[in-house]
Amino acid sequence: MDGFGAEAPARSNRTRFIILSAVVVLALGYMIYAAFPGNALYFLTVSEFNDNSEVQDGRLLRVSGKLVEGTFGREGNSIDSQFQITDSDADIPIETLKASYTGVLPDLFFNPHSELILEGSYGVNQVFHADSILVKCPSKYIDLEDEQNSAQNAT
DSSP: OTTTTTTHHHHHHHHHHHHHHHHHHHHHHHHHHSSSSTTOOOOOEHHHHHHHHGOSSSSOOEEEEOOTOOEEEEEOOOEEEEEESOOSSSSOOOEEEEEOOOOEEOOGGGGGTTTEEOOOOOEETEEEEEEEEEEEOOOOOOHHHHHHHHHHHHH
């Protein structure tokens, strides 16, 4: 038996296993890394967006706000819609952002207590073009009848 006969195949198999394991770990690590950058996209409020001209360069970002009442518009039976959002709860919004969206709107889009998160980019025409809309449900449930009763009592 020579010096390489018995131990050479064992070392060869062990080296192959270590290299294969390293490749698998690196591949899994890259897949995990590549999967999460889109989810780590934070959102800005309307006032933060309007104050920061650096983010108005067409990059993909998220803007959070509430629908300004009376600003929603759609031409005929089109799926193209235009509206404005604000981060203020006041009756007369201080800062607004004009936005557009093409597609089917989420169910709670028109709920006055829902917060909208628009994901898209700001165009050269001074309109935020949303690729997707997320609706955050209100943190406190308010029954429609209770809301109407409280509005009648206030007047």
